[in-house]
Amino acid sequence: MAERAQYEELVRQFSAFGLVKRELGRILPDGCSHASAAVLALLSRYGDIRMGKLAELLAVDMSVISRQVAHMAAQGWIDRSPDPADRRSRILRLTPEGRDQLDELSERTTRLLADRLSDWTDDEVGRLIGLMARLRSSFDSTGCEPAGLTAVTAHRTPSPSHPYASDRRTDEGRP
Amino acid sequence: MAERAQYEELVRQFSAFGLVKRELGRILPDGCSHASAAVLALLSRYGDIRMGKLAELLAVDMSVISRQVAHMAAQGWIDRSPDPADRRSRILRLTPEGRDQLDELSERTTRLLADRLSDWTDDEVGRLIGLMARLRSSFDSTGCEPAGLTAVTAHRTPSPSHPYASDRRTDEGRP
């Protein structure tokens, strides 16, 4: 259990993280926002999924996904076909254009990170990935671990790949 | 130097971090956004500073600070007095109400983090702080920038007083 000063410093790092996100945002291709990039990556990883599932994976409201996905469909990056089994739902699928976009995205972010983190070791990057994954998992009330490498093969399973999964439901500390 | 797959995973963790930020945002007091909280913390740490300095510390455009600070002054949390030495400038100072607000803020975030990170050790939290500090530093201090990227003014900051300070250009965060 950490102390108050440490938590305050952690929060400060959280807010400073905005700079990193903004820098990454500057290299995004036209029409492709952070959110679009995240959706492309998830579709590539999980295959054809429904909007609700996507909202769950990204931990945002479905209205957010709905608008986002509409934009991406207009760009030609994804298909939205009605689910034959439940006509309220729509199945999302990456188009070839979507894959191209994802490749371009991956190319650009890799180049930027390789430059900025050129003095980081493989191991250090791995540690940051691990800690951020665990942080997210500590904050995720669903117990799932949607976007982490540690859960690549198992987004439905209760994250067996690390010993820190949290199923706590307490709302302590919330208004 | 890490590999492409690792960089891609890192970017995924970055986007997943949004959830953490949103959760933290939910406990903020009325009228006090993430941005306000960050400004309060910086004013408390650095004392009376000018708007430009604040913009530099937060790595955002001054127009952003201007609006933010206007809101905070309206709330009574900060004073904006003209700088006698340069009447174009304004010196920002925390009011007693601003301190109270910061205390309340600190109380709430500490409670939330203590709950969510209850199974993290002191050392683990410290490692995350160190790695995020280094990440930030890697993104605002690089001499060579990839084509098409806007330079972010590198800044030197005074050494803060506690052991988890973030702005130093040290090897903190490295093993």
Add this chain to the structure above:
DNA sequence: TATTGTTATACTCTATAACTATA
């Protein structure tokens, strides 16, 4: 009635550009 998704509205954060007032 409950669930899936859509749309409308509002609020925050951010950057650019045009503006002012000093220097």
Add this chain to the structure above:
DNA sequence: TATAGTTATAGAGTATAACAATA
């Protein structure tokens, strides 16, 4: 001319609430 700050505008991300279609 150059700098410190302000304001207007635009765009992205998010949440809530009202709504439609289907289960």
